[in-house]
Every structure is written in C-alpha cells, then in structure tokens.
Amino acid sequence: MKKVIIIDDEPSICSSLAFALEDTYDVVTTTDPEKGLAMIAEEHFDLCLLDLRIGNVDGLDVLKQIKQTRPSVIVIMVTAYGTISSSVEAVKEGAFSYITKPVNMDELFTAIEQAFHYRELSDQVEYLSQELEKKYRYEGLIGKSEAMQHVFRMIEKVKKVDTNVLITGESGTGKELVARAIHFAGKRKKEHFEVVNCAAIPEQLLESELFGYEKGAYTGAVTAKEGKFQLADKGTIFLDEIGDMPFNLQAKLLRVLQDKQVTRLGSNKQEKIDVRVIAATNKSFEEVIQNGEFREDLYFRLNVLQIPLPPLRERKDDLPSLMDHFIRLFNKELGKDIKGFTKEAKKVLLNHDYPGNIRELSNIIESSMVLADGGMIEAADLPPGIKQGLTMPSEDSGTLEKYVGLTLKELETKFIMATLEHNEGHRKNTAKMLGISERSLRDKVKALEE
Structure with missing residues (x-):
C-alpha cells in the first residue's frame, strides 16, 4: 500500500483528508511542518499533501526542503490561497500539481492517481533508458560513438584468444577497463587478473614485483615471494604505462614473453608460466623508440593487436550516457538522490574539453554531487575550473x-x-x-x- 503524509495546520483538514484516503492508502498526518519534515527524512513516503500556508510557515519553503531531502516524494500543494503565481512557483519548485480548498474529493483522487501514473511512466522511462544504455556498454565501458563501438568490436575479437594486446590512449581514457573487459569476458575470466603500473613502482623494486625473489636475494628479503607473472599464471597480467618501464628491465621482460618462463631474483631456476599479456601506454612508441628509450623488438612482441582509445573530447556523443552513469554510481556511493543536471550545468559539462578524460568527468560529477543541495546539479555546484564555458554577451x-x-x-x-x-x-x-x-x-x- 502506498504511503501518504498530510501536512496542514488545520486538524479538521488533516482528519477529513485522512478519512477519505485511508481505505486506499496508508495515511499519516501532522500539523507541525518541522515534524513532517523529520518524518519524511526518516521514513519512506510516496506522496505528500502539503498546505501552502502552515501557520507562519511558507509551504514553498517546506516543499524545497522535501525536495532536497527526498526528491522522489510526490508533492501536491493544497491551499486556500489559490493564485496563478503561487501555483506556478510551486510546480517550478517541484510540486506535481496544485489544488485549492475546499477540497473536492473527486479532484483530489484524480490528482493523486495522475501523480502515481506519472511516477510509473517515469520509472518505465528510466528502465528503458538503462536498457538502452546496456546496448552501448561492455563490461563497465560506455559508448555509442563509432570510436567506442570499434573498441567493443575489438574486445569481442580478442577476448577468446591469447594474443598479446597493446591498448593506447591518453591518461584517464579507461585503458585498464578495456584490459579488464578482455580478461573477464574471455576464457581466462576465472583466473587471476594482475595489474602492474610500470610508472608508479621504483626501478629497483619493479623487477622483484614482476618476477619475484628468493629469500636473501637482497637486504630485506626475509622470505621468498612470487612475482606478478607467477600470480597471474593461467590468467592475465596487465602492464600499465609500459612505455615507462626502465630500459634495463625490458630485455628481461622480452625473454619472459619469448620463453614463457620466469626466473626469480636470487635464483637460477626457471619456472614455466601461462600468462596472457595486455599492456597499455599513453606515450607515442615511435618517439620513445626513436629516442632509444624503448626496445623495438619488445614493442613488436607486445603490439600484436592494438586497441586505440579515443579521448573524451573526440567522443562527445557519449557524454550524456557517461554523465547519467556517474549520477547513478555516486547516488549509491554517497547516499544521494540526484536526478540530473540543470540546463546551464549540462551546457557547461557538454562544452568542456576534458583533458583528464573519463577520470576527470568522474571527479567533476562526484564533487558536484557532494556540493548539490537539491535534486539537480546546478552550474554553481560545478568546479570553478570548468565554469569558463559560461559566457555573457559583450557590451x-x-x-x-x-x-x-x-x-x-x-x-x-x-x-x-x-x-x-x-x-x-x-x-x-x-x-x-x-x-x-x-x-x-x-x-x-x-x-x-x-
């Protein structure tokens, strides 16, 4: 049974409305707006019948607080002060509709039925929107642009084979997501997926991280430890930012890829491994090879199949879907109920170039949702750095x-x-x-x- 709360300063109105509705809905009433707001914050209500004037309290202020606390609650304003300006303002502030006192019960039931019917239609639209988004998703990746559809087709082709793959693209474009999609959609999905960021680990530790070490191999090696290649046996290893791998380690990596064997530091014993290798870089290999920073033979070993990821500024068609995705994601993480963006906020986001790509978009939406007070993200909630997209006409x-x-x-x-x-x-x-x-x-x- 749907739950309705009535907030009106006249006890007789609360009683009569509750009597009319209680056979159809679970109804509670209060003449205290503060108590009503507290109840809405603590309990689930489907609909609120709200007086426009509750003693000295402006019902529009109560409406705004309801929409800030529980945007999903349907609000129908009830008032004896029926004016065009107040009714229009109530609807603009989030009320579904507006009826006047004395309340016509047929009119009230019709308004409530229309409100719930509208909610059902909205839920259906949301469901269909999510179903449509699934069509343009692949294991956490989102995109209906031709560039991303090409990426999805490439993943389909390589997921069932063991061919080495090189993923290229700017920082923040989602290279690790593509690597994970290849692994978890493929035949090795039940085995380990190990990640090594070649740019984040100091050179002296990277070798032991990749290949492991024996007890006593160096000062501090008090026990033996398996490397990432051994941990990834039968699974996949993802070598992120491979272009930053120290040159002296590249020869050893090449030997591991050729022989499918690994030797721990401090040991002469070779151990066979069965590992699918996926690498990624944000660098131009032509430049690093020409500069003598990367071995050409290792590049050819890694680059059997290449999947280029486009920057976000070149796939603006995907922005609306990505924005909706992050709204849903951070609603769950932050305990929010944000519905979307105002026209001005959306304009700024669509016009931004996103030098940090998907990672930047994610950070922008998360921070904006933390700052947002109501059910919509406004331009004022966006980080100052991207508001430069707002322009005013010159004098x-x-x-x-x-x-x-x-x-x-x-x-x-x-x-x-x-x-x-x-x-x-x-x-x-x-x-x-x-x-x-x-x-x-x-x-x-x-x-x-x-």
Missing part, C-alpha cells in the same frame, strides 16, 4: 542597443523575465545569477504580476 556586441530609452523599472522587468526564461523558471538559479535572495526575487515577480 560592444550591439545587444544593449534595444534597451536604450527604457526606464530602469522596464529594464529590470525585461532582465528578470529574460533570466527566468534562461533558467527555465528555476528561481533559485535565477536569484543566484541576479545576485539577490530568492525572497527578493519572489517579491519582484509578485510585483510584476500585480
């Missing part, structure tokens, strides 16, 4: 000429209405852009309507 652009001759009041009216339209009626964003409080904006709009 010499000729756009101000049409305002010459207007009074200050007329100019203010046009500017407020234009800013409201730009923000799709969202008053909080409009007030921020105008540099005034929401209450001041509300008073100005009210004065314009009189």
Whole structure:
C-alpha cells in the first residue's frame, strides 16, 4: 500500500483528508511542518499533501526542503490561497500539481492517481533508458560513438584468444577497463587478473614485483615471494604505462614473453608460466623508440593487436550516457538522490574539453554531487575550473542597443523575465545569477504580476 503524509495546520483538514484516503492508502498526518519534515527524512513516503500556508510557515519553503531531502516524494500543494503565481512557483519548485480548498474529493483522487501514473511512466522511462544504455556498454565501458563501438568490436575479437594486446590512449581514457573487459569476458575470466603500473613502482623494486625473489636475494628479503607473472599464471597480467618501464628491465621482460618462463631474483631456476599479456601506454612508441628509450623488438612482441582509445573530447556523443552513469554510481556511493543536471550545468559539462578524460568527468560529477543541495546539479555546484564555458554577451556586441530609452523599472522587468526564461523558471538559479535572495526575487515577480 502506498504511503501518504498530510501536512496542514488545520486538524479538521488533516482528519477529513485522512478519512477519505485511508481505505486506499496508508495515511499519516501532522500539523507541525518541522515534524513532517523529520518524518519524511526518516521514513519512506510516496506522496505528500502539503498546505501552502502552515501557520507562519511558507509551504514553498517546506516543499524545497522535501525536495532536497527526498526528491522522489510526490508533492501536491493544497491551499486556500489559490493564485496563478503561487501555483506556478510551486510546480517550478517541484510540486506535481496544485489544488485549492475546499477540497473536492473527486479532484483530489484524480490528482493523486495522475501523480502515481506519472511516477510509473517515469520509472518505465528510466528502465528503458538503462536498457538502452546496456546496448552501448561492455563490461563497465560506455559508448555509442563509432570510436567506442570499434573498441567493443575489438574486445569481442580478442577476448577468446591469447594474443598479446597493446591498448593506447591518453591518461584517464579507461585503458585498464578495456584490459579488464578482455580478461573477464574471455576464457581466462576465472583466473587471476594482475595489474602492474610500470610508472608508479621504483626501478629497483619493479623487477622483484614482476618476477619475484628468493629469500636473501637482497637486504630485506626475509622470505621468498612470487612475482606478478607467477600470480597471474593461467590468467592475465596487465602492464600499465609500459612505455615507462626502465630500459634495463625490458630485455628481461622480452625473454619472459619469448620463453614463457620466469626466473626469480636470487635464483637460477626457471619456472614455466601461462600468462596472457595486455599492456597499455599513453606515450607515442615511435618517439620513445626513436629516442632509444624503448626496445623495438619488445614493442613488436607486445603490439600484436592494438586497441586505440579515443579521448573524451573526440567522443562527445557519449557524454550524456557517461554523465547519467556517474549520477547513478555516486547516488549509491554517497547516499544521494540526484536526478540530473540543470540546463546551464549540462551546457557547461557538454562544452568542456576534458583533458583528464573519463577520470576527470568522474571527479567533476562526484564533487558536484557532494556540493548539490537539491535534486539537480546546478552550474554553481560545478568546479570553478570548468565554469569558463559560461559566457555573457559583450557590451560592444550591439545587444544593449534595444534597451536604450527604457526606464530602469522596464529594464529590470525585461532582465528578470529574460533570466527566468534562461533558467527555465528555476528561481533559485535565477536569484543566484541576479545576485539577490530568492525572497527578493519572489517579491519582484509578485510585483510584476500585480
């Protein structure tokens, strides 16, 4: 049974509405808005019937707090002060609909039924959206662009064979995700997947990390230890940033790849291994080979099949799907219920070039969700570094000429209405852009309507 909360300062209204609804819904009532907000924060409610004026408390303020705390709760405003301005504002602040007192019960039931029907349709759209996204996913990778579809096709071709693969692309493009997709979709998926970042481990430790060591092989080696190649036996080893591997280790790696045997430090015994090798780099091998920093014979051994990953700026078609993916991901991790982005925030994100690629996008959305107060990420929640995408018309652009001759009041009216339209009626964003409080904006709009 769906659960409904009624918040109204008139006990008789609470009683009559509860009596009418209790056969169909699980109903609770309160005349105290603070108590109502606390109940909504602590319990699950499907719908709230909210009075626009609760004693001295503005119901619109209560509505905003409900939407900040539980954006999924459907809110229907109930009031004796039915005006066009208040009803429009209530809907813009997140209310589903608006009915006036005295309440017509048929009208109320119709409004509630419409609200729940709308919610079901929204849930279906969300489900279909997720199903559509699955079509453009591969083991954690997301992309409907042709470049990413090519990557998916390459993964399909190499996942069942043991051919060495080299993944190329800028930092943050998801090279390890591709390596994991190849391993966990292939025949070795039940075996170990070992990762070695060749750029992050000091040269003197990288050899022992890769090939292992015997007890006493060097100072501090108090016990024998298997290397990553031995741990990955029958599975896959992912050599990330292979272009940064020290030159003197490259010969030993080449020997391991050729002989399929590994020798621990401090030992003369060779151990056979069966390992699938996937390597990745953000460097140009032509340059490092030409500069004498990388062995050409090792490059050819690793680069049997190459999968190039495009930077995010070259696959902007994938941004909306990636943004939705990270919203869902961080909603779970942060315990949030963010629905998406305002028009202005989305514009900034779509126009950004993302030099840090997918990793940068992930960080931007996570930090923005931490800062977001309501159910939507606003432009003000985005990191300062990417807000440069917001532009204002210059004074010499000729756009101000049409305002010459207007009074200050007329100019203010046009500017407020234009800013409201730009923000799709969202008053909080409009007030921020105008540099005034929401209450001041509300008073100005009210004065314009009189």
